[in-house]
Amino acid sequence: MSWFNRSSRWIERNLKWVFTAPALLFILLMMAFPILYTGWISLTEWSMSAVEPATFIGLQNYVNLLAHDHRFWLSVWRTFEFTGLALLGETVLGLLLAVMLNRDFPGKNLLKTLFLLPMVATPVAIGMVWLLMYEPTIGFMNHLLKVLHIPPQPWLASEAGALPSLVLVDIWQWTPMMALILLAGLVSMSSDPFEAAEVDGATLWQVFWHVTLPMLRPTIGIAVILRSIDALKTFDIIYAMTQGGPNYATETLNLYGYNLGFGYFQMGAASSLLMIFFAIVLGIVIFLNWARRGVLS
C-alpha cells in the first residue's frame, strides 16, 4: 500500500477525531489557560501588582462575595431581572409578530429584511443612538411622551427607570430575531391541525392557544435558551449607556466583575465573581435544556 493509501485509510478510520481535533485544540488553547488562570487567581488576593505576588487565601473571595457582599447579590438579582424581563418581552412580542408575518402580503420579504437590522447593528453604536433618544431634555422619547400628554421621564438617569430602559433597548434589538425564528417554526408546521380546527369552528384565539402554541413549543425552547445565554452576558450596551449606574441600578454581574477588576484592582474578587457567573450561566443552560427535553418527551 502506498503512503497515501495508508494515511487516508487511517484518517477515515479516525475521521471523527481528525476532523474535530483542530477545532477542539483551538478551543482548549484559547479557553483553558484563561479559565485555569482565572480559577487560580480567584483563590488569591492580588491587586495586579508586579511587586507583591498574589497571596493564596483559599476560598475567602467566594465567602466574601456570597456571604458578605450585598452588592454582589444585588447584581445577581439585576442580571436575572434584566434577562427575565427582556426574554418575556421578546417572546411575547416575537410570537405576536411571527403570527402576524405568517401570511402573505405584498412587501413581506422587504419587511422581514428590515426587521433584521436591529440585531445586526453594532451594539456600541446602537447604545449611542438610544443614549441620545433617552436624553431627558433633548431626547426624542420625552418629546414623544409630551405629545401623548404623559409627564416626561428621566429614563436612564433614575435608579428606578434605568434598568427597564435598558431592557427596552434589548427588546428592541432582539424581538425581531425571536420573531423570525418563530416564524420559521410556524412555516415548517403541517397545516392539517389548523384545517381540523377550522372545521371545528375554533376561534382565532382557540387555534393559537390549543394548536399553534403547543406545536411551536420546541422552537420557543431553543430560541429562549439561545437568547438567555446572550442576555445574561449583556455587556456592550450597558457599558456604553450607563456603565452600571446610576447608583449601581444597572450593575449586572458582568459589570460588577468589570468594576471589581478594572475599577478597584481587586483581581481575586473579580475572578471569583467570574467563576460564579460562569457557573450560573452554565447551570441555567443545562437547566433550560433539561426543561426543554422534558417538555418534548
Next chain:
Amino acid sequence: MTRLHRSSATALTAVLLAGLALTGCAGRTEPTKAPAPATETAKKPFEGVTLRFLGAQHPWFDTLKKEIPAFEAETGMKVNTEVLAEGNLTQKLTVELTAGTGTIDVFMQRPLQEAKQFEKNGWYADLNPFLKDAKKTKSDYDFNDFFQGTREVETLNGHVVGVPIVTEQQIVYYRKDLFAAKNVKVPTTMAELEAAAKALNDPKSDFYGIVMRGQGNPAVTQYSSFLYSMGGDFVKDGKFVIDSPEALKAFQIYGDLLGKYGPPGVLNMHWQQASGLFAQGKAAMWVDANSLYLNVADPAKSTVSDKVGYAMFPAGDKGALPYSVTSWGLSIAKSSKQQDAAWAFVQWATSKAITTKTQAAGNPSARTSVWANADANKGWPAEWVTVAKKSGEAGKSTDRPLVINVGKARDLIGEVITAAINGKDLAATAKDRNVKLNALLADENK
C-alpha cells in the same frame, strides 16, 4: 484511486496551510511609513526607536499631537500614539501593565486617582535618576519650575512617578446676560449660590438654575470644594469623617442645588453632559473645573460662548476653598525597555517651549514660568485668568481622598451624593458609608 487520495491529502494540506497563513501574516500589520531617508547629516540620537504612547482623549494631547512630527524628525524616533476615553485608558493600562511585557513606554495618568495604586503595583519608572543625570536632562528643563504642590503629588515613596501636565481649579461658570437681565448677584457665598440658582431656575421652559456632575463617582471631586469650604475633609487624623456635621452640610448643599434647581436626569451626568447643557443655553450656572472652559467658550461647541462669565468658587462657613489640583501627569512604565527614549519624549513634551504652546491652546499647565509668560496666556479671557490665579492661591491640592483604592472610595462617597440629590436618608447613608470607608482604609493599612 490515487486521484482521490491526492485530493483528500490536498484538502488537509489546505487546512494546515490556512492555519499557517493565519499565524504568518504579522508583517502585514505595519502600516507605518518606511523610515524617512536620512537626508540630514546630523546624527539622530534615537534613530530606529519606536515608542508607544498611551493617552487620554484630552485637549492637551490634541495640541501635543501637532508637534510630534517635529520631535520625530529631530530625534529620529517614531512615536506611536494611542488615545482612549478615560475609563478605557485605565482598563487598558491595567491590562498591559499587569502583563508587564513592556508594551507601553509612556502613558498619561491621573496622579490623584491612580498614582498610589500604580506605585504600589510597581508600574512606574522612577524619574529621579533621569532628572539628576545631566547627560539625559537638558539644563534648561528646570523641574523646579513646576508648582511645588504638583511635584509633591507626583512624588511617592521618594520616587518621582510622573511629570504634571494639566492643573485645574473648581470655578463657577455663569451666564452674564441672564444674571444682568434678572439683576441677580454673582454668588460669592454658598447662600448666594443657592439664591441665584433658585432665582434663575425655570423648569417650565426647560431652563435650570444650575448644572453639575450628578453621577456619584465623578461628582466626588466636584463635591470636594463644597466639603473644604464648609470646613470638612474626607479624612481627619487617619479616619474617614464624611458623616461629620460639616460634611453633611456640604452634601445637603450639593444635593439641594441639583435636586431642586438642577435639570432632570442629573443623576446620570458626568461633566460632558453637564457642560453640554450649559453650552446649549439650558442652565444659568455650571460648577466644574476651569480647565474645561473651552467646551463652553468655543463658539463651535457652544451657543452661549460670548455670554459666559467666570467666578471664584463661593465661600462656605470656612471661606472659599476650591480644589487646585494636578489632573494629569505623564509617566514612564517600569516595564518599558527603552526608558531613555521615553524620557527624551517626556522631557520634550513637558519642556517650557511645548508647555507654552499647550497652555496657549487652552490647557492650564503646572509651570510657573509659563504662567508668567504673557505669550502663553493672551488667548484667555482676562476674567478667567484672574479667577484661576486666585483659586490657585486659595486652593487645596487634592479633590479626593488620598487612599490607594480611590475608585472604591469614590463610589462609596458618590452613594452619599446620590442620596443627597434624591433628598433622602442623607445622614444615615453618610454614616453607613463612612463605616465602610474606614474598613477600606484599615484594610489598606494592614
Next chain:
Amino acid sequence: MNARRRVRPLWNLLYFGLLAFFFVLFMFPFVWMLLSSFKTQVQIMHMPPDWIFTPTFKNYTDVLEGQDFIWYIINSFTIAAGSTLAGLVLGLPAAYGIARAKMHSLGFTILVARIVPGITFLIPWFMLFSRMGMVDTLPAVILSHMLVTMPFIVWVMIPFFEGIPGDLIEAARVDGCTEQYAFVRIVLPISGPGIITGSILAFVFSWNNFMFSAILTGVHTKTLPVAIMTFLSYSEVNWGGLMAAAVLITVPVLILAMATQKYIVRGLTAGAVKG
C-alpha cells in the same frame, strides 16, 4: 391562521395598522440616527425636533478627517473576514465530524465558548499575546474573534450536516471514495447555503465585537467599535459626530444583512426549528 380564513375589512385594517406600528417602532432608532447625523448640535438640541432641515455634512467630514476612519474600516473588515474564514476552516470539519459521529457532548464543549463571560479572557489573553509579541497584530485579534465565530459556525452547521441524507455519502463511498474525500467533493458543495449563512452571521458578530478588540487592538489594528468609544469622550458630547460615526459603523453590516436576508433567517432557525 391562513389565507383561507374569511378576511374582514375591519380585521385587515387592524392587522396592517399593527404591522405598520411595529415597523415604525423597530425602524425609528435608525431614522433618528440618520437624521441626527445630518444635523448641527444646535439642531439636535432643538425640541420639538425639526423633521425638515438643511442637512449638514460637517459631522461626516469631521469623523472622516479627525480620525483614520478609513483605516478602521479596513481593519474591521480584515479582522471580520479573517476570523470568519479561519472559523470555517476549523469549524466545518468539526461540525461534520460531530454530526456524523453524533458526538453531542463534544458539540456542547465547543459551545461552552459562548457561555464563558468575555471579561474572563482579557488579562490572560493579553499576557499570552504580549509575551509572544502579538499584541496589536491582526493574528492576535483574529484568534480572539475566532472564539466567537468558530463555535457559531459549528452551531449552525451541525444540524445542516445532519440533514444531509446519509445515502449520498454512502453512495460515494461505494464508489471507492474515502469519507474525507466525500466531505470535500460532495458534502461541502451542497452545503453552500449553510456555509453562507454561518459565515454572514459570524462576520457580523466579529464586526460588532467590542470587548476583545478593546484590549487586543492598538494603533495598527483598531476597529470601528473601539474607535467610536474614543469618539464619545471627545471633550464634549458631540451628538452629530457620534451619530455620523454610528451610521458609518452600522451601514456596512446593514447592507450585508439586507443583501443576504434569506440566509440569515435560515441561520437563525438552523438549530431552532429542528428542535
